[in-house]
Amino acid sequence: MAELRRTLDIVAPFFNEAPSASAFARLLGELEAAVAQRYGMTVHKILVDDGSHDDGAGRFSQALTGSWEIVRLSRNFGKEVAVLAGLDQSRADMVLIMDADLQHSLDISLKLIAELVDHPDIDVVYAQNDRREASWRRSQLARLFYSLINSSQRFDIPENAGDFRVMRGAVARALTSLRDKRRFNKGLFAWAGFRQKALPYSPEGRASGTSKWSRLNLIAFSLEGFTSFSVIPLRLISLSGLLAALAGAIYGAKVFFEVIFYGIAVPGYPSLLVAVVLLGGLNLTLLGLIGEYVWVTLSESKDRPVYLVRDVVRSDVSAERPDPGAPDR
Template identity: 35%
Template structure:
């Protein structure tokens, strides 16, 4: 039977890792699998609990980072060290239901699919503002990017070795896995499921964190914001030129002096705001270029029970 490697990024998941393992063992009782927990610089007892599980189960592996490098780095580390013929990425909090795994494995193994991914059809239990912003992100991304994302797409997926090897070729430091999974292509089946709340613990994703993550995704896969800045600058310049012609014509024809301190201040503030916005957009792209040129490692391992590390 093919070996299934399950990659599980963990950040402060001390309450969930044991529950997660029990659910996987119950679901995949007849499968040959290994679990690779990636401790992403947790500040609680996540690493200790993972080590205890590894000592009691030979198919439990772990990689522990020297600090928090982020979920994207954890996914990359897990994919890089997975030895299975099939590789799965899922969260430890059971918001990615293990009950879908048999169907996902079956589709990749016996159907003409290279990957099977899960997408949420509802966001029950989430704050309305979070659900609205998430939906808005997908719509915006698909409008400005040549590569569309499936709305509700998650990182939860089962992939063949060929797909994973293709993803590992993309060794960029600034990573947005949802986009990378889509960018490499391959035949992907989507399985819908309703949102499930965490089995234990608290989420580490704040609204601000999700906003920054969405910006990372947009910058990583489209240069449209740079084009928007150029278009806005061109449009405002044209409007300003037309307005100047109107002012000159009124003065020459009607001797109407230029008035309006408030109008002048609004124009100055508008132009100043647009300039700062455009500089900010340009700066974001320069920031990513600057970070990439440093060629720093995506993650640093402090300890692991995997030989390759």
């Protein structure tokens, strides 16, 4: 009996990447040829248009070769959700997730695949950004973030590990069962477990445009991670409240002894104002943090679909592939 050829799906979400469509399509073509030559694997490309406002999907459909499909979402749901949409369409033996902005190179992609092929005991190989170009302040903030979010966990979220990774098909299908509405893929990948291995790399420069991640987006994304995978913020605020109560008790004891034993007059208005401002600020901070957790809980309880698909454009070759069905999006 002839040996069945292994298959590889490449999942690549994109948003307003029309200028780099031709270059990325060439990279995918080179990657497909290299994988076919080295490992005899058939490659299918799954691109997810995350509600782009340009003609990215049209340009990709003209530039792509071989077997491919472009899943166009009904609006911009965010990269985390777009990755899930791509995984939902996948049914290969291995799945490679990469970005369409050309920061994930051909060389590193092949190294990831080689690690997974050469080590049958490994389920996932992920690329770990070495942060060589990052400033000292940003590196320290990232280190603090991972230290806090990994506190009191049964699993660790690897530092500087993103979506750029290759995994076995069973892992990809297991990940599609995690239907969190407010997604934090770094945490979901780590929570899922499996045997994982890191591969350090330095991302390439963007071919065109600028990063879609502003500082505010990064802060919101970090908060998403905390509210989804950590109770540390609540414990820190609780500790702050306990310390404030302790400080108030000590100050009250000091005032009591000064009045009783020394007859010192207690300044009323300044002391009262400081106490009101301090405790009021702590209460507002705690309420805001609790509100974040409540909002996450409310979003999950509504049980809306994670995303909606506008349509799927396929090449003639990919039309021969069996339909993955219609999972609960």
